[in-house]
Amino acid sequence: MSRLTESSLALFCGGLFGAGLALSGMTDPANIIGFLDVTGAWNPQLVFVLAAAVGTSVAGFSGWGNVPDRYLLSVSTGRKLQELMHGY
């Protein structure tokens, strides 16, 4: 994979994350504090965001014993998902 492709993919993935944050209202610190403020006017918005995000990642990661080699960079080729995500 060329450096241009890698950089473009990284840019695109970052863009998805940023768009998701803004769309879900998570760029506004008031929404985060509202979620953490359990003794005040609790704001459950973050629960919906996390539920959808985790649901998607569980579905996406399920059944990945090995990450398909063709997608991966030389640094990670052939390594198991478990190993790549060490610490997570």
Add this chain to the structure above:
Amino acid sequence: MTSMAVPALAGGLLIGLCAVLMMAWLGRIAGISGIFWQAVSRPAFSPVAHGAFSLIGLLTGAWTVHRVTGLALPVLPETDTWQIVLAGLLVGFGARLGSGCTSGHGVCGIGRLSVRSLVATCVFVLAAMLTVFVMKMGG
């Protein structure tokens, strides 16, 4: 309730998609604290510069949605600058010490059903709730 649940779910879907695609395409964990660390600890011209590009994408993506939807850009809270700096340092230090933040542990880690990530997420959410409570008490 529904009016905020729909964009929240849609946004969460995009975040989850980012986690899956970043792993599939780049073999990287979509953890923002880790990406930021990588971006600042490696020069942008090094062979591996995904971090910097992901961060540029992150800001551009968020900015675009704000522009397109007309959603107001959040204003900085009226907090002393030193408090914001201190809070940022503590968050950064804690995220490195705990090997991840909300995105790394909360989305990617729990996404692959890691108990360690589940524990980390519960601990930092509870600690943050306690912090908000204490700050409210204090003034």
